[in-house]
Each structure stands twice: as structure tokens, then as C-alpha cells.
Amino acid sequence: AQSVTQLGSHVSVSEGALVLLRCNYSSSVPPYLFWYVQYPNQGLQLLLKYTTGATLVKGINGFEAEFKKSETSFHLTKPSAHMSDAAEYFCAVSARGGANSKLTFGKGITLSVRP
């Protein structure tokens, strides 16, 4: 069984400030971990993913995340927020099983960016 915990529902930062969105997971098998972004009334876009290898993963739009097995975490960061980063962010986990594995999502975090 797998689960994802995203603490808090809303994060607000100033433009140019550090973005930190937290994600903790639970998995009975080595996990695949993902961060997705969703803009209003749109589908999900993959930001980055961890499969194997390097635990620091770089994604699109300047985002990165670090897989920490000891902490069962996969927090998403961006050094400097842009107004265009305002969106809903979802952390997700899947079991190692190929592209047909089901994703389990966290409840999501709304990121607001203040001018």
C-alpha cells in the first residue's frame, strides 16, 4: 500500500522567494516519486520524477526535489518564485511496476505568489 502526505493546503510566498512544498510518502516497496503541477481547469503536467539513481532530481521551470529515504520525503523546491508558478502542486507515488502502475496522489498544495 502507498500513500502521500502533503501537509498544509496553501503556501504563499513573495516573488523571488524560496519555494518549499513538502511531501512525505509511505510505500511498502521502493517508490517512484513524482511532482505534478495543475493550472486551473487543466490536466496535470509533470514537473519532475525520481526513479533510481541520483536522489536530487531537477525538473522543468527551475524546480528540483530531493529523495530522502531515511525521512521518506520528496520535498519540492525552487530558489526564486515567479508569478507564473502560482498553481496547484501534487506529489504522487507509484510502485515499481512500469508505466501501468497506478499513481497515488497527495491532496495537493496551492501555491500563491505575491508581487
Add this chain to the structure above:
Amino acid sequence: GAVVSQHPSRVICKSGTSVKIECRSLDFQATTMFWYRQFPKQSLMLMATSNEGSKATYEQGVEKDKFLINHASLTLSTLTVTSAHPEDSSFYICSAGSGGTTGELFFGEGSRLTVL
């Protein structure tokens, strides 16, 4: 990159009617597609796994007679909401895997259903 397309993006229907939503993988074949439902300001809840050429696998609590899923080809899965009611109003999103071992899925743009 891989693209998954949904149609329609928005649909409004009267209570009691049925609505069909299509999910297509445009540049790859998908033996498996997933259907999610998303309520406002909430996460995505997996409804069912659509398998090409066989019956869909529904998650616990999802009525298979209410939400009919057909995966007739490697590039098309359809979700039909039968006898829709206002509580079925939601954002429905499909996803498809392009294969490989990474578990990555590509998501459609979503379909917003409003039942009057």
C-alpha cells in the same frame, strides 16, 4: 513528447442523460489508461483502470454500471457517465502510460462535467 487528449473539455447535460468522454493517446499506444475524478480543491481520485481489450478494473466504491469504461483500441478509452445526476458533476481526467519501467503517466487536459 507523448500527448494525451480528452474530449470534450466541457460538457453540460441534463439530469438523467448519459455523457461520453473520450481519452486518446495521440502519439503512442497505451494498453492501460486510468480515469480520475477531481472535486474542487481536492486531489485526484482514481476511479478505474482501463485495459485494452478487457474489462476495466474499478476502485472500491466506484459504480461500474454508473461509469462505463471501454478501451476498444490502443489509443482510445471512453468513460460514459450513465443517467447523470448533479452529484456526478466533476472534473474527469484520464492518463495513459507510454510504456517503459519508470511509471510515468501522461495526463489529458481534463473534462469538466456539469449536470443540471
